[in-house]
Amino acid sequence: xxxxxxxAAVALVAxxxxxxxxxxxxxxxxxxxxxxxxFALSLDLIMGYTxxxxxxxxxxxxxxxxxxxxxxxxxxxxxPVALLAGALLAGAVALPVGWFSTRATGIYFAxxxxxxAQFLYTVAYKxxxxxxxxxxxxGVPKTALFWxxxxxxxxxxxxxxxxxxxxxxxxxxxxVVRSPFGHALEAIRENERRFMSLGRDPRPFKxxxxxxxxxxxxxxxxxxxxxRGFASPEVMFWVFSGQGLMMVIMGGIGTLxxxxxxxxxxxxxQEVLSSYTEHWMIFTGFVFVLMVIFLPDGLVGTxxxxxxxx
Amino acid sequence: MANLGEQLLNALTLAGLLFLxxxxxxxxxxxxxxxxxxxxxxxxxxxxxxxxTVMLTGWFWPALIIVPPVVGALGALLESSTLRFxxxxxxxxxxxxxxxxxxxxxxxxxxxxxxxxxxxDPPTYLQGAIALGSLLYPRYRLFVVALGLAVAxxxxxxxxxxxxxxxxxxxAQNSEMADCLGANVARVRTLVFGAACALxxxxxxxxxxxxxxxxxxxxxVIVDAFVVVVIGGLGSIGGSIAGSLIxxxxxxxxxxxxxxxxxxxxxxxxxxxxxxxxxxxxxEEE
Numbered sequence: 001x002x003x004x005x006x007x008a009a010v011a012l013v014a015x016x017x018x019x020x021x022x023x024x025x026x027x028x029x030x031x032x033x034x035x036x037x038x039f040a041l042s043l044d045l046i047m048g049y050t051x052x053x054x055x056x057x058x059x060x061x062x063x064x065x066x067x068x069x070x071x072x073x074x075x076x077x078x079x080p081v082a083l084l085a086g087a088l089l090a091g092a093v094a095l096p097v098g099w100f101s102t103r104a105t106g107i108y109f110a111x112x113x114x115x116x117a118q119f120l121y122t123v124a125y126k127x128x129x130x131x132x133x134x135x136x137x138x139g140v141p142k143t144a145l146f147w148x149x150x151x152x153x154x155x156x157x158x159x160x161x162x163x164x165x166x167x168x169x170x171x172x173x174x175x176v177v178r179s180p181f182g183h184a185l186e187a188i189r190e191n192e193r194r195f196m197s198l199g200r201d202p203r204p205f206k207x208x209x210x211x212x213x214x215x216x217x218x219x220x221x222x223x224x225x226x227x228r229g230f231a232s233p234e235v236m237f238w239v240f241s242g243q244g245l246m247m248v249i250m251g252g253i254g255t256l257x258x259x260x261x262x263x264x265x266x267x268x269x270q271e272v273l274s275s276y277t278e279h280w281m282i283f284t285g286f287v288f289v290l291m292v293i294f295l296p297d298g299l300v301g302t303x304x305x306x307x308x309x310x
Numbered sequence: 311m312a313n314l315g316e317q318l319l320n321a322l323t324l325a326g327l328l329f330l331x332x333x334x335x336x337x338x339x340x341x342x343x344x345x346x347x348x349x350x351x352x353x354x355x356x357x358x359x360x361x362x363t364v365m366l367t368g369w370f371w372p373a374l375i376i377v378p379p380v381v382g383a384l385g386a387l388l389e390s391s392t393l394r395f396x397x398x399x400x401x402x403x404x405x406x407x408x409x410x411x412x413x414x415x416x417x418x419x420x421x422x423x424x425x426x427x428x429x430x431d432p433p434t435y436l437q438g439a440i441a442l443g444s445l446l447y448p449r450y451r452l453f454v455v456a457l458g459l460a461v462a463x464x465x466x467x468x469x470x471x472x473x474x475x476x477x478x479x480x481x482a483q484n485s486e487m488a489d490c491l492g493a494n495v496a497r498v499r500t501l502v503f504g505a506a507c508a509l510x511x512x513x514x515x516x517x518x519x520x521x522x523x524x525x526x527x528x529x530x531v532i533v534d535a536f537v538v539v540v541i542g543g544l545g546s547i548g549g550s551i552a553g554s555l556i557x558x559x560x561x562x563x564x565x566x567x568x569x570x571x572x573x574x575x576x577x578x579x580x581x582x583x584x585x586x587x588x589x590x591x592x593x594e595e596e
Contacts, residue, residue, distance in 0.1 A: 047402070051400075053401070053402045053405065055405075100581060100584060100585075103584065103585075103588040104584070104588045104589070106401060107339070107345050107401055107405075107544065108540065108544070108588070108589065108590075110345070110401075110405065111345065111536045111539070111540050112540065112584070114533070114536060115533070115536060115537055115540065115577060115580060116577070118533050119573065119574065119577045122573045122574075123574075126573075238529070238533070239529075242347075242406070242409045245402065245405075245406055245409075246406060246409075249402070249403075249406060279417050279420070279421055281413050281416070281417040282413065282414050282417035282418060282421070284410075284413055285410045285411065285412070285413030285414035285415075285417065286410070286414060287410070288406055288407065288409060288410025288413065289392055289407055289410040289411065289414070292396065292403050292406050292407045292410065293392065293395055293396060293407070296396075296399060296403060
């Protein structure tokens with residue numbers, strides 16, 4: 001436990017020091033990694049702690065990105081307003097989707113969430129007047145922190161905002177999984193029938209955690225749009241949902257910190273590979289296959305097991 | 311009236327293709343308890359290999375006959391070299407493994423064939439249109455309808471009336487019990503996986519003269535096939551047939567009457583069915 005705290009302190013110090021030492025493009029890459037980390041973290045809530053595999057999580061990231069882009073372009077509000085809009089829209093859409101999807105379990109749940117996500121993707125693709133169709137929305141500005149407040153246009157400022165959001169989200173998610181609500185989720189994951197036989201209905205819990213996860217995914221998307229300057233249908237595509245699952249597995253399912261690291265490693269591997277070959281997807285595929293067969297517990301899970309043994 | 315007939319035949323053509331893909335998806339789930347994400351890529355592989363075969367031989371029929379077993383053999387090989395080792399893990403791992411296989415195969419096809427779509431023609435006597443009363447309808451599409459019906463009948467008869475079909479149904483119902491009674495479960499799994507891939511490959515060859523072989527066709531078809539099996543119920547061939555007909559009809563009529571929102575109709579139908587039957591029309595509660 002003391003080791004974990006020390007690691008957390010080191011990570012926080014590192015996050016705080018980076019903007020002073022890193023080059024511009026390194027800082028930009030790290031911001032990117034943190035945004036994907038937040039996305040993977042949100043997925044771990046439903047996947048790792050409740051055992052529900054959503055294959056459509058990218059939709060909520062995308063909804064957050066679109067809401068944020070529209071708010072920033074059309075109303076020129078401060079970034080936090082856009083973040084709130086993104087998180088709320090994602091949560092609001094997740095409510096009916098979750099209501100339908102949590103009627104099913106296991107593989108049916110995965111396919112339902114996928115189908116709804118592809119539906120939302122199609123809407124984003126076809127509703128040209130609002131979303132710009134396949135071109136997406138470009139030129140999303142990084143506005144101020146609050147009305148009349150400091151601008152977030154510099155890489156350092158936006159990095160600070162993203163880092164703060166990720167750390168805060170991690171703390172909140174930890175609080176969620178350690179609360180009685182979180183224990184109920186784990187009980188559902190371990191044995192849903194037993195949970196029901198104790199007189200509890202698992203569906204409200206599943207719906208609640210589905211919406212919470214969507215809110216955090218929406219927040220990640222809402223950070224993504226001003227950071228990259230655009231929102232496009234690609235961020236809602238099912239491949240991104242699958243990559244999210246892989247990030248969680250790669251880092252360590254059900255560890256919260258693991259998926260953030262997993263996302264970073266995963267995106268870094270893609271970055272490195274794509275600088276060597278345009279066919280990097282084929283290597284990503286091999287990474288998937290090898291990880292699933294040989295390292296099912298992920299990086300953090302494997303590290304914990306090794307430490308417990310040694 | 312002619313219009314209605316044309317819509318009906320269009321719906322049946324689409325349903326025929328959807329059945330060839332979704333039947334394998336459903337069968338693999340029934341036997342292996344795996345949702346095969348790579349299934350759509352085998353469909354795409356069928357289309358591309360069909361193109362190659364037609365280019366090499368100059369004939370359509372060899373493609374339809376040779377390609378499915380080749381795709382099936384590749385599927386069986388991949389099952390026995392990767393999936394076999396992780397059946398005991400939670401379903402998410404199998405899903406991700408097949409997702410990885412799908413990425414590898416899709417990218418390999420991109421490298422081999424390049425980004426442009428590849429089309430080929432059906433035999434001359436299946437080209438052009440045929441008069442059905444007042445309606446002129448493409449002959450090849452009628453052939454696809456017939457192919458879908460023939461395969462559906464063949465699969466159903468095989469599963470219901472043969473000894474091998476009996477063993478497959480036994481493994482689907484209770485694989486441990488079947489194992490104890492002397493069925494070679496590992497072999498059944500590999501063969502079923504291969505057969506399912508072969509069906510998808512057949513669908514790909516049959517689709518290519520209409521849609522051409524293009525990158526991304528696998529992903530398009532797998533999402534539709536998911537909707538089919540969600541509507542029909544996983545693991546049920548009857549459900550696959552019913553789901554294919556429903557989705558084929560929803561997409562055809564949707565595209566005709568409400569072109570902008572055709573996809574929405576398909577999902578609306580799915581949502582409506584799921585409210586009343588969360589496990590699909592023919593599925594069984596888990």
